[in-house]
Each structure stands twice: as structure tokens, then as C-alpha cells.
Amino acid sequence: MTDILQRAAAEPRPPVYYQVVTSFVSYLLATEGATRFKVFAREFDAAVPDRAGDAAFGKPLAVLEQGWLGSLKAGDLGALPGIAAFLRRSATYLRPYWRQEALILVGVLFTAGFTVLQPFAFKLLIDRGIAQGDYRLLTGLIVGLSLLFIVQSLASLNGEYLNARVAAGVLTDIRLQLFRHLQRLSMGFYSQAQLGDLMARLSSDLYVIQSAMTGVLVQGMYLVLVVTTSTIALFLLEWRLALLAVICTPLVFLGPRFFGAKAAEASYQQQEQNAAVTSTLQENLGAQAVVKVFGLQDRALATFREQVAKLAQATIRATFIAMLLGMAGELTVTFIQLMTLAVGAFMVMGGSLSLGSLVAFIGLLGNVLGPMHGLSSLMQSLQLATGGMRRVDELLAEEPQIVDAANAVPLERPAREIRLDGVTFSYSGEQTTLRDVGLSIPVGQSVAFVGPSGCGKSTILNLILRFYDPVAGAVTVDGRDIRTVTQASLRDQIGTVLQDTFLFNTSVRENIRLGRPDASDADVEAAAKTAEIHDLIVSLPQGYATMV
Structure with missing residues (x-):
């Protein structure tokens, strides 16, 4: 900043240096205006930089820097992640x-093989079993299909059970990851976050993510597998x-092409x-006493009605786009089947194709078009899941503002004083x-x-507990900055x-x-007596074992 504002002759700087300075200056211009920035530039002195900040903006530079960093963090998350990114994330969890x-x-x-x-x-059943009256072949085919059906049913049942276990495991893993991350976040995050949104x-x-994953x-x-082998x-x-059907098959993906991204964004909204x-x-449920004391029921209802109306509009849009996505696939599949059936019927009547072959072809075509339409629907589900993944990523992208230093040491029992030395702070x-607060x-x-x-x-108490760090100055215990000791020991x-x-x-x-997990029952009762709540506790239905 000094190089720019005072045209100081300095050693060459890397390009990123000027990008950072440009970003900070752009932030000041956007938030404070050009007039105030001119005052800041005119008053700036590298020896006492806070003087210019106070004169122009009424804030020290440390507070301005904190706001700038916050704006950068808010813009870190890019565009809505695509299906490819979702699949990569899924592979990590799976x-x-x-x-x-x-x-x-x-x-x-097993299931795909049976389907193909x-x-x-059916071709053998019609062309040789029924047309030629071959009862032995007919019986063998029926028995063989029955056995294959039993095998694939057992394999499918086992797969569903395993899939349920994997689904539960993945959901548990993500929940634990999010909950563990929430425990790391600082009080600054919780002072701004909405509990309902986190829930x-x-x-x-x-x-939504677990279902798609x-x-x-x-x-x-x-x-x-079915589409590949059937083709x-x-x-x-x-x-x-087959060539005719394959030429028309890409039409199935027109729906996802035109509506996929819109469906993902609608789901996110x-x-x-x-x-x-x-x-x-x-x-509202947590503030019912306040609502009733001040007669806020009508206002609360109006606010809730407005938000429910917005949710209804978002739901209508998401559902309608999803319907268009599904309808486009269904209409395309029906068109290809009718066209292929018509051409195949003429080939059977002309003697170039047997009836059994046409039936088998229509069955295999169903194995191609049905799954491709299914893939179109799955694409829709994956697109919807990207909205949920984005919201999870937004939470995981939050970084704790208060962390232990790499060389932090345990704090010894205080012997002299707690001191605030020139502390400046902004939430x-x-x-x-x-x-610039100082006290001892x-x-x-x-x-x-x-x-x-x-x-x-x-x-002040939040700073002493190190729920937040000052933007300038220091909080010390016996002369040691609390940022150099572990939070737990403090x-x-x-x-x-x-x-x-x-x-x-x-x-x-x-x-x-809770404050001392190793405390005995006697210690717990002694603490309750000191707090003069022992008699109240023992009067409860189950005494100290009463659930609250």
C-alpha cells in the first residue's frame, strides 16, 4: 500500500502483490466511496497508517482489513458444481x-446379464419352441429362465441390503464430518449463522446427497451395463x-441438455x-414468551407466510423443471420405439426378419431406451444433489477464525494479572x-x-476467553499473549x-x-450444595438422575 500511495521506490514486487493491493483498494472504493478514499490517500503515512483510516473512514486499518478479508471469503465459492464434480466427491466418500x-x-x-x-x-421360444412345436426346448427354456430369475433375485436382494448399509455409513460419515467441523468453528461464525439453516x-x-450417492x-x-451390452x-x-435406433438415441439427452443446469439451480434455491x-x-418457537408478551403473533405469521410463499414458488419452479426434464425423455423414447416397430413390422412381412427376432429386438431396444431414459432421470437426481452438495461445501469451506498457533503452549496458572493492551475490536x-482499550x-x-x-x-469477556481475537493490540495473562497458548488450557x-x-x-x-467429566458423584453434590440447589434437585422425581 505504501508503494502505491506514496510512490515509494521499492524493490520489484511479484504480480500477486499488486493484485492484492488492487483488491484492497477496490474494496475501499466499493464500500466507502471515492471521496473518502481520496482523503485516505491524501492523509496516508506509512509511519502511522491508522491516522489515515481514522480520518477518512473512522476506522483503523486493522478493522478495514478484517472487512476486506471477509468480503474475499464470501466470494470464494464459485459456480454451482456439476455432475462430474459431484461424482468425484462421491468417490471420496465411497x-x-x-x-x-x-x-x-x-x-x-447378474441382474444386467439376466435382463439382456x-x-x-423369447426369440428361441417363438421361432423354435412355439413355431416348430419343440416342447423339449420350450420346457428347457422355461426352467432355465426360472433358475436364472431366482439367482438374479437373490443377487439383487443381497445388493439392496449392502447398498442400504453403504448408504447409512456414508450418511453417518458426512454427518460426523460436518459435526466435527462445526465444533472447530469460532464464535464469530455462530454469531452470524442461522440455526435452522445449519439444521x-x-x-x-x-x-438428497445420500440418495444420489x-x-x-x-x-x-x-x-x-444394460445399455452397453444390449446395444x-x-x-x-x-x-x-440397430443403426436406425442408434441414430435416433441421442435425442434422449436433449432434456438434460436444455433443462439439467436449470434443474440444479432450482433445486438449490x-x-x-x-x-x-x-x-x-x-x-419463533424459541421466542414464544417474547412473541406473546409483545403481541407479535400477527407479525410473526405475516413473516412466516411470506417465507412459505417464497418456498412454494421455489418448489413449483423446481418441480415443473424436473417434470419437463422427465417428459422430454419419455416422449423421445416413445417416438423411437414406434418408429422402430413400424420398420421392423414391414421387414417381418417382407420375410427379411423373423417374428421372434423382432420381438427380441424390441425387447433389447427397450433395454437400451428404457435405461437411457432412466439415465436421463438419474442425471436429474444428480443435478438436484449438486444443490445439496453445494450447501454442504459452503459449510465445510468455513474456516475457524480462532486457532491455536503452531507453537502454542499450555497456559500456567495465572500469578499476576490479566491485561488488555491497546485493544481494538470489531465484530x-x-x-x-x-x-485502543487498556486495562489490568x-x-x-x-x-x-x-x-x-x-x-x-x-x-471484553469474549476477548479474554479468546472467543475472538482483537484486530489490534493484545490480551495477555502474566505478560503472555493468549494467542500463544492453547485455547483449552486458557x-x-x-x-x-x-x-x-x-x-x-x-x-x-x-x-x-460437564465442566469436569472426572468429578465423582460426591463432588457433583458438593457443587450443588455450594450453589444452593441441592435441596431442589433431591426434590425432583429421580433426584440427580432426573432428565432435563
Whole structure:
């Protein structure tokens, strides 16, 4: 920045340096305006850069930088991922289950083989068994088909069971990955995130992904095998009819070509609106006391009605585009079948094709067109799943703002003081909550922060707990910056009573024990007596074992 604003003679810089400076300047121009930026450029002094920030924008440079970095993060996610990207991600999640997937593939091979052999059996049945009155061949074909049917049914049943296990395993893995990631994220994320939206990403979005990742992919393998082998069989049976059918077959993919991307985007918007409705519902149910005290029922209903209407519009659009996608495939398949049947009937009447061969050809053509239409539908499901995958990726792309330094060490028990030294902090990067704050809290003293709402009392405590880091200055314990110690050791030294009481869905005893998992029952009761709630607890139906 100094090189640019003061035209300083400096050593050559790499191209990325100027890209970064351009990005920061563009952010200042877009958010603060050209007039303020001119003041900033005129007042800028490399020795005291915050003076220019305060003069032009009323904010130090550290706060401006925080806002700029936040805008970059918001723009990191690119376009909606395609099916190819979804398949690559799916392979990552399915890799631990490769043995089960191999057994599922064996079952798919049995089922596909039976599907392709059936039309040839019908050809023999008609041309030799029925036409020539060969009862022995007729009996053999029926018995053979029955045995093959039993084998492929057992293989299919086993495949469905394994697929259910893989589906449950994948869903569990993704849930655990997301939940583990949520535990890493900092309080800054939770102060802005909507609970209902997070719940939707861990529930409905995951079901869409899981359905596409397991059932759709297995079905896709089956359809590809059937289409490939049946196409070869068509040419072996009657190459002229096969050539006609193959020339028309690409028409099946016109639907996905024109409507696929729109279907994916419509699905994403539907899931976004569903998450918004869930968030509003969760917020309203959690604030019923406030709603009733201030008579907010009508306002809440109006807000909910508006969001439900938006969800309805998104659902209509997603459903209609999905219907167009499916209808295009169905109409194309019907057209190809009718055309092939008409040409084949003339060939039978002309004596160049047997009736059994035509029946077998129509059966094999169904094995090609039906699965290709099925592939078109699967493409639709995969397109819809990309919306869910995008929302999951958005959550996984969130990085914790507060992390332990690579060389962080455990914090020893404080012996002297907690100090804030020139601390400046902003939650949003736009409004400064604390500016150049300094204070000292000696060990053994009781200190109270008093002031109006919004003056920074809770913010100071959040900084001491290292829920956030200051954008300038430092918080130290006995002279050691808390950013150089582990978060766990820091918080182990602090006894915290939060403003809002929260009880987990477990017993009273386990709720008290949360802060010290190794505490004995006697320790738990001693703590309850100290807090003067022991008598209340023992009066509950199951005492300390009462679920809350």
C-alpha cells in the first residue's frame, strides 16, 4: 500500500502483490466511496497508517482489513458444481466401502446379464419352441429362465441390503464430518449463522446427497451395463434396425441438455428457501414468551407466510423443471420405439426378419431406451444433489477464525494479572466495538464492568476467553499473549457463568459434571450444595438422575 500511495521506490514486487493491493483498494472504493478514499490517500503515512483510516473512514486499518478479508471469503465459492464434480466427491466418500461396492457390482452384473438374455430366450421360444412345436426346448427354456430369475433375485436382494448399509455409513460419515467441523468453528461464525439453516444442511440436504450417492450411482452402473451390452446385441441381431435406433438415441439427452443446469439451480434455491423457513420456525418457537408478551403473533405469521410463499414458488419452479426434464425423455423414447416397430413390422412381412427376432429386438431396444431414459432421470437426481452438495461445501469451506498457533503452549496458572493492551475490536469489520482499550485485572481482585448496552462489556469477556481475537493490540495473562497458548488450557483456568443458562438433554448430575467429566458423584453434590440447589434437585422425581 505504501508503494502505491506514496510512490515509494521499492524493490520489484511479484504480480500477486499488486493484485492484492488492487483488491484492497477496490474494496475501499466499493464500500466507502471515492471521496473518502481520496482523503485516505491524501492523509496516508506509512509511519502511522491508522491516522489515515481514522480520518477518512473512522476506522483503523486493522478493522478495514478484517472487512476486506471477509468480503474475499464470501466470494470464494464459485459456480454451482456439476455432475462430474459431484461424482468425484462421491468417490471420496465411497472409498472406505469399496468391498461392499464390489459385491454390489457383482449383483448388478447378474441382474444386467439376466435382463439382456431374456429377449434372446423369447426369440428361441417363438421361432423354435412355439413355431416348430419343440416342447423339449420350450420346457428347457422355461426352467432355465426360472433358475436364472431366482439367482438374479437373490443377487439383487443381497445388493439392496449392502447398498442400504453403504448408504447409512456414508450418511453417518458426512454427518460426523460436518459435526466435527462445526465444533472447530469460532464464535464469530455462530454469531452470524442461522440455526435452522445449519439444521437443514445436516438433515434434508444430506438425504438428497445420500440418495444420489448410493442408490443413484448403483442404479447408474446397472443401466450403463444394460445399455452397453444390449446395444452390441442389437447389432448382432439386426444391424439395419440397430443403426436406425442408434441414430435416433441421442435425442434422449436433449432434456438434460436444455433443462439439467436449470434443474440444479432450482433445486438449490428450493433448499435455500426451505432452510429459511426452518430458521424462522426455530426462532419463533424459541421466542414464544417474547412473541406473546409483545403481541407479535400477527407479525410473526405475516413473516412466516411470506417465507412459505417464497418456498412454494421455489418448489413449483423446481418441480415443473424436473417434470419437463422427465417428459422430454419419455416422449423421445416413445417416438423411437414406434418408429422402430413400424420398420421392423414391414421387414417381418417382407420375410427379411423373423417374428421372434423382432420381438427380441424390441425387447433389447427397450433395454437400451428404457435405461437411457432412466439415465436421463438419474442425471436429474444428480443435478438436484449438486444443490445439496453445494450447501454442504459452503459449510465445510468455513474456516475457524480462532486457532491455536503452531507453537502454542499450555497456559500456567495465572500469578499476576490479566491485561488488555491497546485493544481494538470489531465484530463485523464495519463498526468498531472497542478502540485502543487498556486495562489490568490483578490476581485476587473482583472487577465488574458497568455500562450501557453495547458499550463492550461482553466483548471484553469474549476477548479474554479468546472467543475472538482483537484486530489490534493484545490480551495477555502474566505478560503472555493468549494467542500463544492453547485455547483449552486458557479456558481451563477460567470459571465461566454465561448470561444465558443452557441445559443439555441428559441428567441433572451429568449437566453439573460437564465442566469436569472426572468429578465423582460426591463432588457433583458438593457443587450443588455450594450453589444452593441441592435441596431442589433431591426434590425432583429421580433426584440427580432426573432428565432435563
